[in-house]
Amino acid sequence: xxxxxxxxxxxxxxxxxxxxxxxxxxxxxxxxxxxxxxxxxxxxxxxxxxxxxxxxxxxxxxxxxxxxxxxxxxxxxxxxxxxxxxxxxxxxxxxxxxxxxxxxxxxxxxxxxxxxxxxxxxxxxxxxxxxxxxxxxxxxxxxxxxxxxxxxxxxxxxxxxxxxxxxxxxxxxxxxxxxxxxxxxxxxxxxxxxxxxxxxxxxxxxxxxxxxxxxxxxxxxxxxxxxxxxxxxxxxxxxxxxxxxxxxxxxxxxxxxxxxxxxxxxxxxxxxxxxxxxxxxxxxxxxxxxxxxxxxxxxxxxxxxxxxxxxxxxxxxxxxx
Amino acid sequence: xxxxxxxxxxxxxxxxxxxxxxxxxxxxxxxxxxxxxxxxxxxxxxxxxxxxxxxxxxxxxxxxxxxxxxxxxxxxxxxxxxxxxxxxxxxxxxxxxxxxxxxxxxxxxxxxxxxxxxxxxxxxxxxxxxxxxxxxxxxxxxxxxxxxxxxxxxxxxxxxxxxxxxxxxxx
Numbered sequence: 097x098x099x100x101x102x103x104x105x106x107x108x109x110x111x112x113x114x115x116x117x118x119x120x121x122x123x124x125x126x127x128x129x130x131x132x133x134x135x136x137x138x139x140x141x142x143x144x145x146x147x148x149x150x151x152x153x154x155x156x157x158x159x160x161x162x163x164x165x166x167x168x169x170x171x172x173x174x175x176x177x178x179x180x181x182x183x184x185x186x187x188x189x190x191x192x193x194x195x196x197x198x199x200x201x202x203x204x205x206x207x208x209x210x211x212x213x214x215x216x217x218x219x220x221x222x223x224x225x226x227x228x229x230x231x232x233x234x235x236x237x238x239x240x241x242x243x244x245x246x247x248x249x250x251x252x253x254x255x256x257x258x259x260x261x262x263x264x265x266x267x268x269x270x271x272x273x274x275x276x277x278x279x280x281x282x283x284x285x286x287x288x289x290x291x292x293x294x295x296x297x298x299x300x301x302x303x304x305x306x307x308x309x310x311x312x313x314x315x316x317x318x319x320x321x322x323x324x325x326x327x328x329x330x331x332x333x334x335x336x337x338x339x340x341x342x343x344x345x346x347x348x349x350x351x352x353x354x355x356x357x358x359x360x361x362x363x364x365x366x367x368x369x370x371x372x373x374x375x376x377x378x379x380x381x382x383x384x385x386x387x388x389x390x391x392x393x394x395x396x397x398x399x400x401x402x403x404x405x406x407x408x409x410x411x412x413x414x415x416x417x
Numbered sequence: 418x419x420x421x422x423x424x425x426x427x428x429x430x431x432x433x434x435x436x437x438x439x440x441x442x443x444x445x446x447x448x449x450x451x452x453x454x455x456x457x458x459x460x461x462x463x464x465x466x467x468x469x470x471x472x473x474x475x476x477x478x479x480x481x482x483x484x485x486x487x488x489x490x491x492x493x494x495x496x497x498x499x500x501x502x503x504x505x506x507x508x509x510x511x512x513x514x515x516x517x518x519x520x521x522x523x524x525x526x527x528x529x530x531x532x533x534x535x536x537x538x539x540x541x542x543x544x545x546x547x548x549x550x551x552x553x554x555x556x557x558x559x560x561x562x563x564x565x566x567x568x569x570x571x572x573x574x575x576x577x578x579x580x581x582x583x584x585x586x587x588x
Contacts (some may be wrong), residue, residue: 134431138438379428380421 113186121151121331127374134378137291153325163322163338166229173227178320178327183219185334188213195351195358206267211252211340212252214297217331218244221299221306223327232314236315239385240299240306246392247296247303247387253400257282257407258346271350280347285403287347289371289396294339296388299332300404301377303345305385364380426569450552451513454528456502458521458542459551466546467521467558470497474513482506483513492567494559500542505535519558523551 125140125148127306132139165174191206193199203209218240225237237251261282262273268280280287296303307315314320317328344350344365351358353365383391439446448454459467470487489499513522532538550556565571571578 130432132438133436134428135429136434136437138436138440247560253522375425375429 125151130374161322166319168229170227177220177224178324181217182327182331184213184216194362207265221316228319232313232318236306246389247293250396250400251293254286257286274349278349298335298339302380302382317332340366448526452526453509453524457547458545461557467519469495473516478517479511482505502540504538520553
């Protein structure tokens with residue numbers, strides 16, 4: 097039975113990884129298309145029906161491109177960095193519960209694990225920036241580190257309200273506790289703070305300071321090309337999906353929903369949140385990074401603490417778990 | 418905060434607005450008649466070549482992509498024995514059209530010249546000549562010019578007075 101369980105887990109992992117890679121690829125197409133629509137253009141519409149196969153063409157292009165390294169680069173670290181930027185995000189999906197009992201590993205510390213994996217991607221960025229031996233990359237790496245210190249201050253705290261209400265770090269149990277009422281109703285401030293921090297954690301516009309094209313060329317991945325570049329890109333898009341999945345799990349009731357099966361509801365909610373990410377990207381300008389850090393430490397962190405305090409008081413007074 | 422929400426609303430609305438993108442290969446653009454693209458050599462209303470091989474177009478051409486070799490008919494008309502435009506160098510500035518004294522060389526709105534082979538962008542006289550008079554349908558250089566050709570003596574052109582007899586004192 098143990099062997100059967102292991103095999104099942106392995107198969108599920110493989111299917112999940114394949115699905116996630118395809119989802120990240122499709123998401124790049126969706127983003128380019130939707131971003132085009134937001135900007136009164138059509139976006140890529142040539143390859144396949146509605147340009148749907150654009151991501152396949154891009155993948156083929158990236159695979160066949162030369163994977164160059166700048167002279168003077170630290171080759172070992174240079175090759176390791178893209179892996180560090182994408183692999184942890186894939187691992188983070190391991191604890192997501194897509195339906196009751198449907199996760200690779202239903203860890204009791206699942207939320208902490210996912211947060212940790214999301215934070216680990218910064219190592220990939222800083223390492224890649226350092227190994228590239230390029231000034232723009234270095235500036236991007238420095239900003240990645242500074243931004244980590246900014247958003248991590250309230251990313252974890254914004255979720256503690258949910259954990260207090262549920263009494264568990266297990267993502268499956270957190271979803272199960274939202275059968276009647278989504279936590280976004282009880283924790284609107286926490287949800288908002290988490291989405292802001294999640295945008296920064298996935299280094300998306302308006303918080304993509306470490307790769308801001310206008311001032312840093314491409315930030316930490318300036319020197320990367322071919323599949324190394326693709327891995328960084330993959331890491332970024334997987335991080336968006338991971339943040340969307342976590343937001344779905346924590347605030348939007350996970351698999352709960354009428355008529356449709358659980359995993360479909362999960363996917364739909366993830367898609368809507370990812371769409372909101374594109375919308376925000378199209379609408380909002382990028383702040384300076386000192387503005388981001390000021391916002392994080394002087395506004396968001398106190399708000400997160402306040403949210404935690406109020407939730408704690410309510411839980412204690414209301415006698416909930 | 419209201420600024421951010423306002424911005425989100427305004428950008429979100431764009432999703433449903435008509436798009437500015439033109440579907441070029443399927444939807445052809447409507448170009449004005451004076452658009453500067455593929456160069457042609459036009460003919461007189463009576464069907465003869467307008468080009469007199471004066472070489473002004475080749476002299477005006479900034480990238481030097483026009484090659485003209487002059488020849489002459491028996492009655493004294495000049496015409497180009499060779500007229501060659503290298504469209505892989507042409508920048509479609511229209512200076513040749515401005516320089517042309519006989520309105521022979523003209524630019525047309527046909528811009529779809531792309532090719533995989535450089536050699537096929539070398540247009541010779543037979544590729545450039547068209548059947549019609551182009552943008553100046555009534556203009557016929559040899560009928561207004563002061564040069565004598567077969568069937569038209571000096572002074573017999575349109576708007577031309579007969580030549581003054583220098584030996585004659587009468588007004």
